[in-house]
Amino acid sequence: MHQPVMAPEAMAWLATRGEGWWADCTVGGGGHTEALLQATAPQGRVLGLDRDQEALQRVREKLAGHGERLVLVQEDYRNLADVARNSGIPGFSGVLMDLGVSSFQLDTATRGFSFLKPGPLDMRMDQRQALTAADIVNQSDEKELADIFYHYGEERRSRQLANLIVRRRPLTQTTELAELAVKAVGRSGRIHPATRAFQALRLVVNDELTGLARGLDAVQATLQTGGRLVVISFHSLEDRIVKERFRSPQWERLTKHVVRPDEKEMRANPRARSARLRAAVWRPEG
Numbered sequence: 001m002h003q004p005v006m007a008p009e010a011m012a013w014l015a016t017r018g019e020g021w022w023a024d025c026t027v028g029g030g031g032h033t034e035a036l037l038q039a040t041a042p043q044g045r046v047l048g049l050d051r052d053q054e055a056l057q058r059v060r061e062k063l064a065g066h067g068e069r070l071v072l073v074q075e076d077y078r079n080l081a082d083v084a085r086n087s088g089i090p091g092f093s094g095v096l097m098d099l100g101v102s103s104f105q106l107d108t109a110t111r112g113f114s115f116l117k118p119g120p121l122d123m124r125m126d127q128r129q130a131l132t133a134a135d136i137v138n139q140s141d142e143k144e145l146a147d148i149f150y151h152y153g154e155e156r157r158s159r160q161l162a163n164l165i166v167r168r169r170p171l172t173q174t175t176e177l178a179e180l181a182v183k184a185v186g187r188s189g190r191i192h193p194a195t196r197a198f199q200a201l202r203l204v205v206n207d208e209l210t211g212l213a214r215g216l217d218a219v220q221a222t223l224q225t226g227g228r229l230v231v232i233s234f235h236s237l238e239d240r241i242v243k244e245r246f247r248s249p250q251w252e253r254l255t256k257h258v259v260r261p262d263e264k265e266m267r268a269n270p271r272a273r274s275a276r277l278r279a280a281v282w283r284p285e286g
């Protein structure tokens, strides 16, 4: 069973009114969507976005019982303002972004997100997109690859890994890349040596950091004055973008410092271990 990360904390920040519209920008397995529907019942309505069609299909069935209170749209959250306009939503009382990949995406070998599962080097969240991880791995030159691993994975052995890849390619399988990462990075510490390389490729395939910045612009365009944004991120590159944005005088921070899950949640849910939550109120008049 998929457990939504830091759901009680997120709901405490978000569901302070009973009426209006909320947006869940990252529906995934629908855990937070369901929590939002419960926390804003019976009047609150929820617009749920995800760019992964399989995710939306599953959640559409799972949460069908909520009827018109829930509207689900397959769309990138950077287009939140357009979707809201087309759905006749005047503005949001609260918005949630739970960033990164879902457990379902990670656990489905054929999606290619996991270095532990044999599958194609794919990593697309939106399968309508053409660019895959294999394209990047096989078509970038050695320096471009090294830069990707360094900037988006903070991988210190980026150049060694890029060199091994260029000599071995074409690569088509997750396990081939994982093996090269083990060779280049070596096994030490608690995290798997391929973690950073896979993170880097995933961020680039899905253009996640630019997407987050554009998504925050869209949130600013659609939140009502006094509306709230909660962002849960899973690595420092994402968290830095959110932290910088919340420095603007238009945002009143609810969390002075980043909030981490409690010990109990971290023990029960390994995915929660790297989670960081920030919340703020939109005050465009400054």
Ligand SMILES: C[S@@+](CC[C@H](N)C(=O)[O-])C[C@H]1O[C@@H](n2cnc3c(N)ncnc32)[C@H](O)[C@@H]1O
Residues within 6 Å of the ligand: 002, 003, 004, 005, 025, 026, 027, 028, 029, 030, 031, 032, 033, 049, 050, 051, 052, 055, 075, 076, 077, 078, 098, 099, 100, 101, 102, 103, 125, 211, 215
């Ligand atoms: C961490 S999961 C969300 C899990 C969800 N909160 C739950 O409780 O099950 C993140 C989801 O966001 C989606 N996603 C990531 N970037 C996106 C974007 N730019 N636009 C829309 N969805 C995105 C992914 O496809 C993934 O399903």
